Amino acid sequence: MSAPAPSQVAARGFTHRRRRGAELILLVMSLVVSIGSYAAVGLGVEEEIPADIVGYGLWLAGLVLVCHVVIRRTAPYADPVLLPIVSALNGLGLAMIYRLDLARDTALAARQLGWMTVGVVLFVLVLILLVDHRRLQAFTYTSGLAAIVLLLLPLVPGIGNEIRGARIWISVAGFSFQPGEIAKVLLVIAFAGYLVLHRDALALAGRRIVFVDLPRGRDLGPILVMWLISLGILVFQRDLGSSLLFFGLFLVMLYIATERPGWLVVGGAMFAAGGLMAYQFVGHVRPRVDLWLDPFGGPDLNQMVQSLLGMAWGGLVGRGWGLGSPTLTPISESDFIVSAIGEELGLTGVMAIIVMYALLVERGLRAALVCRDAFGKLVASGLAVVLSLQVFVIIGGVTGLIPLTGLTTPFLSYGGSSLVANWVIIALLLRISDQARRPLPVFDNDDADATQVVSLR
Amino acid sequence: MNKPIRRMAVACMALFLALLLNVTYLQYFRADELNARADNRRAQDAAFSRERGAILIGGRSIAESVPSDGRFEFQRTYSQAQRYAPLTGYFSYTFGRSNVEQTQNDILSGSDPRLFVNRVIDLIGNQAPAGGSVSLTINPRAQAAAWDGIRALGENTKGAVVALEPSTGRILAMVTNPSYDPNRLASHDLSEVNDAWQQLNNNPDRPLSNRAAQEVYQPGSTFKLVTAAAALENGYEPDSRVQGGFELELPQTTNTLPNDGGGNCGGDSITLTQALQVSCNVSFGALGLELGADEIAEQAERFGFGERPFADLSAVATSRFPTGESNTDGPLIAYASIGQQSVQASPLQIAMVAAGIANGGTVMTPYLVDEVTSPDLQVLDKTEPTPLRSEAVSSQTARALTRMMVATVDSGTGTPAQIPGVEVAGKTGTAQRGVGNDASPLAWFVSFAPADDPQVAVAVMIEDAGVARTDIAGGRLAAPIARAVMEAVIR
Secondary structure, three states, X not given: OOOOOHHHHHHHOOOOOOOHHHHHHHHHHHHHHHHHHHHHHHHHHHOOOOOOHHHHHHHHHHHHHHHHHHHHHHOOOOOOOHHHHHHHHHHHHHHHHHHHHHHXXXXXXXXXXXXXXXXXXXXXXXXHHOOOHHHHHHHHHHHHHHHHHHHHHHHOOOOEEEEOOEEEEEEEOOEEEOHHHHHHHHHHHHHHHHHHHHHHXXXXXXXXXXXXXXXXXXXXXXXXXXXXXXXXXXXXXOOHHHHHHHHHHHHHHHHHHHOOOHHHHHHHHHHHHHHHHHHHHOOOHHHHHHHHHOHHHOOOOOXXXXXXXXXXXXXXXXXXXXXXXXXXXXXXOOOOXXXXXXXXXXXXXXXXXXXXXXXXXXHHHHHHHHOOOHHHHHHHHHHHHHHHHHHHHHHHHHOOOOOOOOOOOOOOOOOHHHHHHHHHHHHXXXXXXXXXXXXXXXXXXXXXXXXXXXXXX | OHHHHHHHHHHHHHHHHHHHHHHHHHHHHOHHHHHOOOOOHHHHHHHHOOEOOOEEEOOEEEEEEEEOOOOOOEEEEEOOHHHHHHHHOOEEOOOEEOHHHHHOHHHHHOOOHHHHHHHHHXXXXXXXXXXXXXXXXXXXXXXXXXXXXXXXXXXXXXXXEEEEOOOOOEEEEEEEEOOOOHHHHHOOOXXXXXXXXXXXXXXXXXOOOOOOOOOOEOOHHHHHHHHHHHHHHOOOOOOOEEEOOOEEEOOOOOOEEEXXXXXXXXXXXXXXXXXXXXXXXXXXXXXXXXXOHHHHHHHHHHOOOOOOOOOOOOOOOOOEOOOOHHHHOOHHHHHHHOOOOOOEEOHHHHHHHHHHHHOOOOEEOOEOEEEEEOOOOOEEEEOOOOEEXXXXXXXXXXXXXXXHHHHHHHHOOOHHHOEOOEOOEEEEEEEEEOHHHOEEEEEEEEEEEOOOOOOEEEEEEEEEOOOOHHHOOHHHHHHHHHHHHHHHHHO
């Protein structure tokens, strides 16, 4: 930490540094990992460095450097670790998708790079257009409505699309999109806006039962609505993962807004009841649980078994890029990309990835802690929590820790909607973190009563 | 709102910690178990893409991996496939491994701990790790003699031959017929492999089974060696008088035990040597009744009955002498004493009996794997001969039995095994099978030579030579094969 001028210390306590140089160094390291992995994939599979390594490398470097420059210009105080982590994760995901492309003769990596470009464009737009995150509070109900419409879209005949049993896709003009991924971001904004306004009512009234403050019955409305929406996603779209994600997100934000663990108790009980009902009555839940309890009990080697065998085959240090058999694991470019990485980069690689996610989440929560306004705190913590829940559900699922539910692995998995939405999440986190870490404007103390013009930049 | 955010930070940390612990468990602690699963295609693919070590006999390979342009990098090939199949076993992508390919898999595949240094060097030098090789104890000339002998009786003759070196337990020959071609199961064309597998498994003659070690049969009169040993250990001498005659009256039944063919053993009272020479059912049935089931069972166990003799092949059968009252009550012990009823022995076990007698009473543990070597031909391990039973019979009894067996070959049922200029000790056997003796009988012959300095003990079992029943006598069918094997070793 730098040593600010004594008078400033006295006035404001602690001042954050910009640390943009550190970000640049970390970014260069992340590019070395990304482009190095791409080269290693070529060497591993075809014993030569991919012919387009220069073009690929320049494109990737260009994208992250554009991000870096935009951050320097529009959010100079933003957290310096977020972008390099995202760059490294995205680069590793691209390398693994390219590796699977070579084995399966597909061309998903190029499309993923295209989606990454779209993600970066949106990232830049968010940072440039959204000067202050508090403006989003004005869109509380718009966001909520938009999120619900997006969630319903896959159920609309004609554009809704069912893939691998889950009806969470829409197809328009040849493009497939998972609107739920965008809805995730909108829901965080809607929840935050709503809770900022109503948190007092939700927090203050209630009755105490065995050390836990339980909320009033009449305040249960929103949680009931959210519970029903989650159940609806589970039943009608047959998407266990998203259902769990949205409900968990809502519960955590409710808890943070009201500071009342009672909401977690009520919500947890409702979730348990919903889960039990789903296990009993919703056709696709029970097999997932049974498969989790005994992956080898099935008649054939299912995706879960292949995932476990693949990760075990990777062992401590992995088989090396291109030297494992991740194609034996179904959908290893998307849901099972972590098991593909576990097979080729081993326990070491998977641990590195989990730690990167942990850093990402904790840095997001740190922005929430430092943030000065309640809305910003809620948005930042909501985004961080949704990331951590998603990572836990999918990595825990493919490694057999919890029942497997289909979710994308943020930044790693192939899939445009997920990638774009996650880039937007990072842009929002950077915006909030910039606001939070920026020094307070310097007032002219000699003339404290007068109205002053101060620079916010 | 900072307190709940801090708590959530801790909660998220806990989630990530749980993920880290779980992947550590999965990829480090559970990895070996998962990688060892038979249905793990990754492990199978790796095994087929690696240069697997050779199986050698006398320095020449009978199974080796050669580079291939097929689906995998290496193709397993077997030379003299049928002759050695019951030893090498098969190495199949779909159906796994058997016999030496299975029991020595760690060495052959290169995953054995003793090859750790080689693996590290390969890793540093960026070389594909290779497997070590396994040398078998087989004497190729004895193996050829056994194989040719059994095939000379007809291609579909069901039978087995085992030859041991009595002083060490080395397996010098082990042949079974009908055999199979493991090359067909090692093919990279998996549908062809599947067809071959179906064919082999649907074959009623069970070509995949090694009759010499993996199946048990009634040993018939060869078991009289065990009964004779029990008698000698209990005070009988070769010249002691035993009951002879046409038939033995049995307790608790009106049935009697006749001799094979219904003849007389050469008098109502004959010597023990004579009884063995003519293979007299009456004498040995009476000895069994007199000595009792426990005594004979104990003698059988001292020769190795009741335990798995060795582990160099997969699924080696255990030979059994019946125990329990329902199996040895009254007349049943008389039948058991002549190797009928529920006595079950593998040809390997019968060879061990002969080898034990030849080795002065000590039964050596049979072994097939002589030494294992690393890919750079360093000897990693050489099998040391170990006694299985240090005193199955006393050396005195062993000498007496040897003389009696020599007499059997010189002027008894075993004359076809005579080798000019070499003293041969032997015993014939014919085991009756089926209800009312209607199935074709088993022909046995067990012998060792030279009698004064035994170098080889052989057991031959012909299950079904496809000839008329009256024509079967252990001596006529099996003894010439035993003689050929002994000659191959001695000369």
